[in-house]
Amino acid sequence: MRTVITGGAGFIGSHLCDYLIEKGHQVICIDSLLTGKVENIVHLMGNSQFRFIKHNVSDYIYVDGQVDNVLHFASPASPFDYLEFPIQTLKVGSLGTLNSLGLAKTKKAKFLLASTSEVYGDPQIHPQREDYWGHVNPVGPRGVYDEAKRFAEAMTMAYHRYHHMDTRIVRIFNTYGPRMRVKDGRALPNFICQALRGEDITVFGNGLQTRSFCYVSDLVEGIYRLLLSNEYDPVNIGNPEEITIHQLAKEILALTGSKSRIIFKTLPVDDPKIRQPDISRAKKVLGWEPKIVREEGLRKTLRYFKDTLSSFEKNR
Incomplete structure (x- = not known):
């Protein structure tokens, strides 16, 4: 298998590169490095099964030779990033998706889109099922x-129906693990960094908003099973164990032994109050659940x- 991963130098994309190479794939990683990091893939440089192309997929994508799979993971994914790069976020979701689908269509390859639980917005049903259409503010800051x-x-x-393409859509819920950025903007890495530095831990709102956190290796396994399946409707991949943000902060304080307060x-505009995946479809179709x-x-x-x-502080 020869697989293209857009956004392959990002947090999740780089773990996918590792996983697929272990499965015997040749991996072509395409990333503009707007939010991705070379450090995430440097260990793969020189591997004959890996190739890195620095490129913005909002522009036309060219890859020579056979391609069996196109996994489109290119996009700013944290509020810190997409609020700083709103136009780039919209372009990679539209033009980047168009170009990635075009590559898959030309190569007669399978296509997998990395979508997100954010398509549900600030949901009015709980937990969130794939047949829920969402509650999204299209003109708010998070709308980008x-x-x-x-x-x-x-x-x-549309490409699946009109061009009869073999497509997959994964809706990714909150994911965490190694290679998250120090300056990420999301609660979990922020809490860890603040606790380790002895800084105040900043909880937005009253802290009673909930999230469901999935470890990255579980997520990648679910994505791989989806890729191998025949399921073209969206599939939630996430951990359904729900926790309040305040409780998460207290757990991280306990684990680090930090004396941070x-x-x-103030809660950011349109920040979801609840977030929990219904993973019934993933269990039934993929035989998957987090471990x-x-x-x-x-x-x-x-x-x-x-x-x-430690490395960051030494190099400052």
């Missing part, structure tokens, strides 16, 4: 990401951030 992914899903299904700040419990995943992630912060 939410609507980019909703458009990408619509375009993927928890302080509260890594949160404490184990947090300990692994904490070790990575300790090493990263």
